[in-house]
Amino acid sequence: MTPAFWISEEPLLLARAIDAVSDEARGGLVTFTGVVRRQSRGKEVVRLEYEAYVAMAERSLRAIGAAAEAAFPDAKIAIGHRIGVLAIGEIAVVIAAAAAHRAPAFEACRFAIEELKRSVPIWKKEITTDGEEWIGLGP
Amino acid sequence: MFCRADKLVTIKILYFAAARERAGLDVETIELDAPLHVDALVTRLCEARPRLAAIRGALRVARNLEFVTGETEVADGDEIALIPPVSGG
Numbered sequence: 001m002t003p004a005f006w007i008s009e010e011p012l013l014l015a016r017a018i019d020a021v022s023d024e025a026r027g028g029l030v031t032f033t034g035v036v037r038r039q040s041r042g043k044e045v046v047r048l049e050y051e052a053y054v055a056m057a058e059r060s061l062r063a064i065g066a067a068a069e070a071a072f073p074d075a076k077i078a079i080g081h082r083i084g085v086l087a088i089g090e091i092a093v094v095i096a097a098a099a100a101h102r103a104p105a106f107e108a109c110r111f112a113i114e115e116l117k118r119s120v121p122i123w124k125k126e127i128t129t130d131g132e133e134w135i136g137l138g139p
Numbered sequence: 140m141f142c143r144a145d146k147l148v149t150i151k152i153l154y155f156a157a158a159r160e161r162a163g164l165d166v167e168t169i170e171l172d173a174p175l176h177v178d179a180l181v182t183r184l185c186e187a188r189p190r191l192a193a194i195r196g197a198l199r200v201a202r203n204l205e206f207v208t209g210e211t212e213v214a215d216g217d218e219i220a221l222i223p224p225v226s227g228g
Binding site for chain 2: 034050051052053055056057059081092093113116117118119120121122123124125134135136137
């Protein structure tokens with residue numbers, strides 16, 4: 001069985017996250033896909049470089065999944081995050097949230113991405129035509 | 140007597156993202172004569188590294204894969220990570 005929470009240097013497949021949460025008891029399935037934008041804060045993005053503290057990040061993702069499953073009725077979550085060099089249009093993060101009904105599925109998916117951005121030890125360096133910057137820290 | 144050797148505290152330090160670039164390394168092993176609080180450890184790691192010291196206020200610390208406060212004591216065998224503001228997603 002493939003893990004439902006993973007960090008990978010390989011391109012992400014949303015289908016893997018969907019497969020990890022789908023079953024006959026869950027009639028609502030919500031997914032989130034985070035994609036590298038061309039523009040960021042008025043600058044032209046050349047590429048993003050993602051780095052993770054992999055052991056802690058995977059553990060943090062599992063903790064987010066457990067918290068979501070405790071907070072939202074019947075919810076089940078899967079999260080994959082890419083690391084390495086990403087070009088514009090590439091997928092940085094995939095999340096699938098399934099629940100018996102749509103409301104907890106939407107809420108669990110939103111919860112998962114917000115918690116990921118707040119607490120999981122993953123970093124992105126934005127390389128633009130103007131220079132480079134670790135996002136969150138400043139130049 | 141083995142007392143001296145027994146007192147040595149060996150800690151692995153991991154530097155990530157901006158902390159890695161500013162420290163100029165991604166991992167190091169250090170030895171302490173005695174256990175130390177996280178705050179004191181970070182002070183020591185920032186010594187002679189002004190570029191790392193400049194972002195000290197933004198750093199969080201993880202001990203054995205969990206965020207800890209500055210008052211936490213580090214112990215022999217710990218893996219300590221300097222965590223700049225995270226920006227996944």
